[in-house]
Amino acid sequence: MDKKRFVQIIVVITTILFVLSAAQSVRLIVADARHGDEYLSGVRPARYHFMVILPTLEGDFFQNMWGEIREAAEELDVGVELQVPRSTLDLRGGTAELLEIARLSQVDGIALYVTNEDDLMPLINRTDLSGIPVITLESDAPMSRRSSFIGSNSFKLGQEIGRLMQEAQPEGVRAALLKSEYYSDRASQWSIIKYGIIASLTSGEDDRIRAELKSQIGVLNAEEKARQILFLYPEVNVIFCTSLVDTISAANMVAEYRRAGEVRIIGYGYNQDIQQRMDEGYIYGTLVRDPEAIGRSGLQALVGIKTNKYVPSFIYIPGKVKLAANNETD
Structure with a gap:
């Protein structure tokens, strides 16, 4: 066989192999496309895309709230995206930035924990005017254009706190309020809680609020x-705390300086550490909110708004009071 004939045979074989390979590739592409179509036809696209903006995922409260939102999203066939400020040192700026990103992204709705009402109110108004509904979770901006608030009744919450203070120190309440940074900085929500406390304390001549301090993030x-x-x-005999971390920290300080009974704690939240301090007598009682119900109701409110259903401006989620004697009341 001469060289020219050999080259011709090699070319023919190579061409045949190339054609067979191309045919196989086409077959696989068609098969993959068919399987892809089958997969896509079996998955319904989410009806809406909502953004949830929380100040943190630290602690059981926000973790449980987000967990319930995710579970509800699957049941309601909607997509939810969680956003948390990059730095806890700048909750005000970080939350505002995320709210503006959500507006520019044209999401279908926003569930927001208000970290600073003054800063966020104009952004909430602008977002609503852009056609994007905003609902607030637990921390509110009532003077804004937000569509609905889902959380605790602030005045009733304050009244309950005042009642617990009087039960803890029946001979006279000299209270200190330790306000978490997660509460809205503007006066509205906190002032309503405080007004409820004062309304309860006015029934006793010696009942007074003696101090109010703001705690930042961290033990x-x-x-x-x-x-x-x-x-x-030193005259303070009862401390009200507005977060789980503050409650445990205040109880630890009272225990360290051996002032059990002399200073009682009215706390927020519940876990084993709080239960231990309750058993030891440092914490008189604690307010237990329902983050799961708040999260689920918030997502349901957004879906209701998008489907043109009636959604109240205020949806109150009742909590419970857990006392040291393990008595629970609504």
Whole structure:
């Protein structure tokens, strides 16, 4: 066989192999496309895309709220996207930035925990005017154009706190309030809670609020604020805390300085550490919110708004009071 004939045979074989390979590739592509179509036809696209903006995922409260939102989203056939500020040192700026991103992204709705009412109110208004409904979870901006608030009744919450203070110190309440940074900085929501406390305390001549301190994120800061209360306000005999971390930290400080009974804690939240301090007598009672119900109701409210159903401006989610004697009341 001459060289020219050999080259011709090699070319023919190569061509045949190439054609067979191309045919196989086409077959596989068609098969993959068919399987892909079958997969896509079996998955319904989400009806809506909502964004949830929370200040943090630290702690059981926000974790449980988000977990319930995700579960409800699957049941309601909607997509939810969680956003948390990149830095806990700038909750105000971080939350505002995320709200603006959500507006520009044209999501179908936003569930928001308000970290600063003054800063967020104009952004909430702008978002609503852009056709995107905003609902607030637990922390509110009532003067804004938000569509609905889902959470605790602030005035009733304050009244309950005042009642617990009087039960803890029946001979006279000299209270300190330790406000978490997660509460809205503007006066509206916190002032309603405080007004409810004062309304309860007016029934006793010696019942007064003697101090109000703001705690920032973290155990060390909460312990320092609790220590300040014990040393700078020695007349204080009951401390109300607005977060789980603050509650445990304040109880630890009271235990460290052996002032059980002399200073009682009215707390927020519940876990084994709080139960231990309740058993030891440092915490008189704690307010237990229902983050799962708040999260689920919030998502249902957004879906209701998008489907033109009536959604109340306020949807109150009742909590419970857990006392040291393990008595629970609605």
